[in-house]
Amino acid sequence: xxxxxxxxxxxxxxxxxxxxxxxxxxxxxxxxxxxxxxxxxxxxxxxxxxxxxxxxxxxxxxxxxxxxxxxxxxxxxxxxxxxxxxxxxxxxxxxxxxxxxxxxxxxxxxxxxxxxxxxxxxxxxxxxxxxxxxxxxxxxxxxxxxxxxxxxxxxxxxxxxxxxxxxxxxxxxxxxxxxxxxxxxxxxxxxxxxxxxxxxxxxxxxxxxxxxxxxxxxxxxxxxxxxxxxxxxxxxxxxxxxxxxxxxxxxxxxxxxxxxxxxxxxxxxxxxxxxxxxxxxxxxxxxxxxxxxxxxxxxxxxxxxxxxxxxxxxxxxxxxxxxxxxxxxxxxxxxxxxxxxxxxxxxxxxxxxxxxxxxxxxxxxxxxxxxxxxxxxxxxxxxxxxxxxxxxxxxxxxxxxxxxxxxxxxxxxxxxxxxxxxxxxxxxx
Numbered sequence: 111x112x113x114x115x116x117x118x119x120x121x122x123x124x125x126x127x128x129x130x131x132x133x134x135x136x137x138x139x140x141x142x143x144x145x146x147x148x149x150x151x152x153x154x155x156x157x158x159x160x161x162x163x164x165x166x167x168x169x170x171x172x173x174x175x176x177x178x179x180x181x182x183x184x185x186x187x188x189x190x191x192x193x194x195x196x197x198x199x200x201x202x203x204x205x206x207x208x209x210x211x212x213x214x215x216x217x218x219x220x221x222x223x224x225x226x227x228x229x230x231x232x233x234x235x236x237x238x239x240x241x242x243x244x245x246x247x248x249x250x251x252x253x254x255x256x257x258x259x260x261x262x263x264x265x266x267x268x269x270x271x272x273x274x275x276x277x278x279x280x281x282x283x284x285x286x287x288x289x290x291x292x293x294x295x296x297x298x299x300x301x302x303x304x305x306x307x308x309x310x311x312x313x314x315x316x317x318x319x320x321x322x323x324x325x326x327x328x329x330x331x332x333x334x335x336x337x338x339x340x341x342x343x344x345x346x347x348x349x350x351x352x353x354x355x356x357x358x359x360x361x362x363x364x365x366x367x368x369x370x371x372x373x374x375x376x377x378x379x380x381x382x383x384x385x386x387x388x389x390x391x392x393x394x395x396x397x398x399x400x401x402x403x404x405x406x407x408x409x410x411x412x413x414x415x416x417x418x419x420x421x422x423x424x425x426x427x428x429x430x431x432x433x434x435x436x437x438x439x440x441x442x443x444x445x446x447x448x449x450x451x452x453x454x455x456x457x458x459x460x461x462x463x464x465x466x467x468x469x470x471x472x473x474x475x476x477x478x479x480x481x482x483x484x485x486x487x488x489x490x491x492x493x494x495x496x497x498x499x500x501x502x503x504x505x506x507x508x509x510x511x512x513x514x515x516x517x518x519x520x521x522x523x524x525x526x527x528x529x530x531x532x533x534x535x536x537x538x539x
Contacts, residue, residue, distance in 0.1 A: 140522035143186040146236035146284045147476065147517070151336045152388050153437050155480035155520040161538045162483060162495050163506045171524060171535040172210030177202065178222070179513075179530035180233030181282075181474070185244070186521040190258060192244045193528060194233040196222040201232040201248040205260060208522065210535060214260035219250035225279040229474075230515065232280065235334070238287035245292060245309065249280040253294070255312060264312035268296065272317075276300040277330045278382075284334040288344070291315060291359070297331035297350040304335075304348055304362055318362035324352035326379040328372060338389035338409055345409075347394065350383045354396045356411065366411040366421070371398040378402075385476075386435045393423060393457055395443055397430045404430045404445065406460055424460025429453060435476040437484065439498060446477045446486055452496060464502040468494040474515040487514045487527065510534060 147153045161169045178196035185192050189208045194201065197215070199222055205213040224231045232249030239245070243263055247253045251269035256262055275281050276299035285294040285307075292307040302320040307313065322329075331350020338345045338356070345365060346357040354368040372381045378400065385397040394407040404426040411421035429447065437444040438457060445453040450473055454463045472489040479485070483505060484496045491510040497503040512529030519526040525536040 140188070141520070142188065142241070143184070143519040143521045143526075144239045144241070145185060145287065146183050146238075146334065147336070147388075147435070148478070148520070151286065152390060153435070153476060153478045153517070154439055155478065157520050157523065158481045159523060159538060160481045160483070160520065160525060161536055164508050164510075164536045166511055169536055169539050171537045171539075173535075174206060174210050174212065174533045176528070176531055176533055177204075177215075178233070179231060180528065181230050181515040182233050182236040182528070183517045184519045184526045184528055184533065185237045185239050186519060186526065187239050187241045191519075191521075191526065192237045192239060192246065193533070194218070194235070194237065194246055194248055196231050196233050198222070201250055201252070203237070203244070203246045203254070203256065205244075205258070206533065208524070208535070210533075216254075216256060216260055216262070218246060218248045218254055218265075219252040221250055230279070230282065234280070234282035235284040238285065238292070240287065240309070243309070245285060245287060247283075247285050247294070249282065251275060251281065253285065253292075253307075253312075255309065263310075266312050268294070272296055272303055272305065273300045278327065279330070279332065282332045286335045286337055286346070288337050288359070293335050293346050293359075295320075295331065295333075295335050295348050295350065297329065299329050302329070302331075302351055304346070304357060306359075306362060316362050318357075318364075320348065320351070320355065320364075322351040322353055324372070327382050328352050328379060330382045332382060332384040333386040336386055336389060338394055340391040340409065347387050347389060349387055349396070352381070354387055354405075354407075366413060366415060368396055368405055368407060368411075368415045370416045370425075371396070371403060371405070384433045385431045388436045388438055390438045393438060393443075395436045395438055397436060397445070399430060399432050401428050401432075402430050403427050404436075406443070406457070423458070426455070426460055426462075429465070433474050434486075437477055437479055439479050442498075442500065444477060444479075444484060446473055448473050450486075450488060450494075452484075452486065452502070454500060454502070463500045466502040468496060468504065469507065476517040478518050478520060480520050485518050485525065487516075487518055489513055489515060491529065493518070493527065
């Protein structure tokens with residue numbers, strides 16, 4: 111029988127404890143990406159040591175073929191990620207391990223719901239997760255809750271519950287998860303509603319109508335709601351039909367409304383909002399559409415806010431992002447135009463610091479920022495990496511053989527990019 115000395119046994123225990131602490135620390139420091147725009151709904155990650163350069167063969171941890179196209183951003187919690195996709199004529203929810211293996215697939219609805227020829231389909235809204243369950247919404251109107259094993263917790267048909275969607279290019283709004291509630295906006299010709307749902311049961315908590323004097327295509331919103339908080343107060347921000355509005359989480363009461371996004375003296379009947387607002391503790395940045403205005407708003411606003419109101423920090427008259435949502439970081443605001451121009455502004459004054467083209471292609475994904483770098487994904491598979499800061503500097507330009515409309519996601523040292531054909535995990539090798 112093998113005898114182990116007391117001293118050797120103690121050394122083994124200490125060594126094992128050291129390995130456990132290192133692994134535990136690594137897991138503890140790994141940042142989840144539980145929503146479309148990350149932990150704080152702002153497109154910012156605290157991860158470091160991320161890659162700046164890659165190709166189809168360089169710095170690729172793994173690649174996983176997708177069953178069909180989609181624009182939903184993967185959401186990640188520890189070793190699992192979730193995203194929607196089309197699969198033939200099905201709209202599905204996928205669960206994928208962070209090692210690149212598909213764990214399960216659930217059919218949410220029938221119909222690929224392809225829109226604008228090649229721009230999108232029913233798999234455009236991103237999922238949300240709290241580490242226990244995942245919530246997925248697809249263009250057919252199905253909103254479902256599933257546990258991490260793929261078991262259905264509840265499912266509802268929002269078109270049956272709240273009326274048929276009457277919108278030119280489909281409902282693509284991502285429900286926002288905050289604490290124990292889901293908040294969804296349905297803004298289209300059939301009416302404009304803001305809905306609060308109990309995340310555990312799928313039961314409606316409250317519902318409000320959201321009035322507007324917008325007409326024709328302006329009634330169609332493709333933007334997603336977001337959350338503003340300063341750690342003490344929290345509000346829901348809704349965007350569409352010519353206005354951005356702030357709402358109480360308790361009952362949906364409207365607290366403020368930003369107008370002048372589609373000026374009446376030169377009214378554009380096709381101004382549908384796609385880019386979503388972004389909010390940090392002391393500033394809310396509100397885009398519009400089609401080269402319209404961008405507004406910097408004080409979070410303490412109330413009532414109707416128009417140009418010159420004291421609740422405005424600044425108002426930029428033109429150059430809004432049409433599809434990508436803004437970033438706010440370290441006293442700067444970044445606007446990625448659909449044509450690849452990146453605008454950097456002073457967050458306090460709105461002063462433009464630079465306006466430079468990154469890559470001449472369609473940009474549909476929203477930029478993300480981590481490790482001092484801004485990642486901007488273009489439709490043709492190019493991701494431009496720009497140094498964060500007041501001076502324009504391209505660090506790298508990376509090309510993948512795919513089409514990208516999904517925003518990148520960042521977790522545990524990897525950048526995840528979902529293309530129409532392939533899901534890529536990118537890390538420093």
